[in-house]
Amino acid sequence: MTTFNSALDNKKISFIGGGNMAQALISGLIACGVKPDLITVSAPSVETRQQFNNQHMNTVDATSDPKAAVVDADVVILAVKPQVMKAVVSEFADALDSQLVISVAAGLSTDLLSDMLGGYRNIVRAMPNTPSKIQMGAAGLYGTKDITEAQKQLATAVMAASGLVMWVEEEAQMHAVTAVSGSAPAYVFYFIESMVDGAVALGLDKEQASALAMQTVLGAATMAIGSNNSPAELRRKVTSPNGTTQAAIESMQGNEIGHQIAEAMQACYDRSQALSEEMK
Numbered sequence: 001m002t003t004f005n006s007a008l009d010n011k012k013i014s015f016i017g018g019g020n021m022a023q024a025l026i027s028g029l030i031a032c033g034v035k036p037d038l039i040t041v042s043a044p045s046v047e048t049r050q051q052f053n054n055q056h057m058n059t060v061d062a063t064s065d066p067k068a069a070v071v072d073a074d075v076v077i078l079a080v081k082p083q084v085m086k087a088v089v090s091e092f093a094d095a096l097d098s099q100l101v102i103s104v105a106a107g108l109s110t111d112l113l114s115d116m117l118g119g120y121r122n123i124v125r126a127m128p129n130t131p132s133k134i135q136m137g138a139a140g141l142y143g144t145k146d147i148t149e150a151q152k153q154l155a156t157a158v159m160a161a162s163g164l165v166m167w168v169e170e171e172a173q174m175h176a177v178t179a180v181s182g183s184a185p186a187y188v189f190y191f192i193e194s195m196v197d198g199a200v201a202l203g204l205d206k207e208q209a210s211a212l213a214m215q216t217v218l219g220a221a222t223m224a225i226g227s228n229n230s231p232a233e234l235r236r237k238v239t240s241p242n243g244t245t246q247a248a249i250e251s252m253q254g255n256e257i258g259h260q261i262a263e264a265m266q267a268c269y270d271r272s273q274a275l276s277e278e279m280k
């Protein structure tokens with residue numbers, strides 16, 4: 001669990017958009033000690049605002065006015081879909097003066113975001129993932145040359161409230177971050193779904209199969225993080241010569257599962273690249 005970072009002291013953090021990713025990041029911030037009354041969410045739907053009010057007992061400020069959310073914020077987090085970003089930011093771009101803007105939108109380059117923001121360049125692009133909700137997220141960050149060292153530390157503190165933070169040097173690497181962590185919880189959920197279906201077909205009931213599959217994924221990932229052995233070495237330690245695991249792994253290799261995962265990641269990367277082009 002991440003602990004409170006003093007860079008967050010009294011910082012006002014405003015979210016534009018109150019969907020899945022905003023909710024996950026807000027949970028991380030509050031869990032690490034940010035006072036809810038320093039957080040504002042701008043969302044057009046009454047239901048979304050009501051949901052925030054209920055969940056956080058009216059301590060998080062939920063507004064329909066993005067400009068009010070931005071005007072005295074220290075950090076503005078853009079958490080709307082790439083397709084609506086241009087229209088949404090046009091409502092408050094003229095209220096930006098020194099705020100740190102963090103965009104979590106897939107694909108959108110800092111140059112394109114800057115154009116949408118009327119030339120404003122204090123922008124960090126982040127690619128988090130939904131396990132941020134339980135402070136187990138993994139986020140890649142890229143900053144323009146225009147952000148200060150203090151803003152870089154602030155961006156690190158904001159995103160580290162929800163888990164691991166990794167800065168990349170080249171903006172193009174953000175597409176790879178999306179392929180390996182931003183979108184990747186979905187691959188893992190798909191893997192778990194398939195394991196459960198497989199176990200049910202082999203005679204277990206669904207609850208038993210789900211509990212065993214989820215605990216195994218958690219145990220294997222936790223073990224890999226804490227180990228001096230590589231994932232390949234850990235795999236070999238499970239695999240007895242001519243035993244059960246060898247039969248399973250040979251079946252996967254025969255079906256080129258590794259190659260198929262790489263292909264899926266390439267598709268994710270390509271889609272991330274295409275989004276910026278489409279939104280120009």
Ligand SMILES: NC(=O)C1=CN([C@@H]2O[C@H](COP(=O)(O)OP(=O)(O)OC[C@H]3O[C@@H](n4cnc5c(N)ncnc54)[C@H](O)[C@@H]3O)[C@@H](O)[C@H]2O)C=CC1
Nearest residue numbers: 017018019020021043079080081082104105106128129130
């Ligand atoms: N869901 C995920 O796992 C991840 C999502 N992202 C990025 O986060 C961003 C948001 O995605 P989600 O939270 O999944 O989508 P979502 O659909 O759950 O939330 C989007 C939110 O945008 C808001 N919105 C829509 N129109 C608006 C407007 N005119 N003004 C202000 N707010 C408006 C609404 O509050 C809505 O809840 C996207 O750009 C996505 O690429 C990044 C990493 C992971």
Ligand SMILES: O=C(O)[C@@H]1CCC=N1
Nearest residue numbers: 105106178182183184
């Ligand atoms: O699917 C998407 O486009 C977003 C970005 C990464 C995860 N979800």
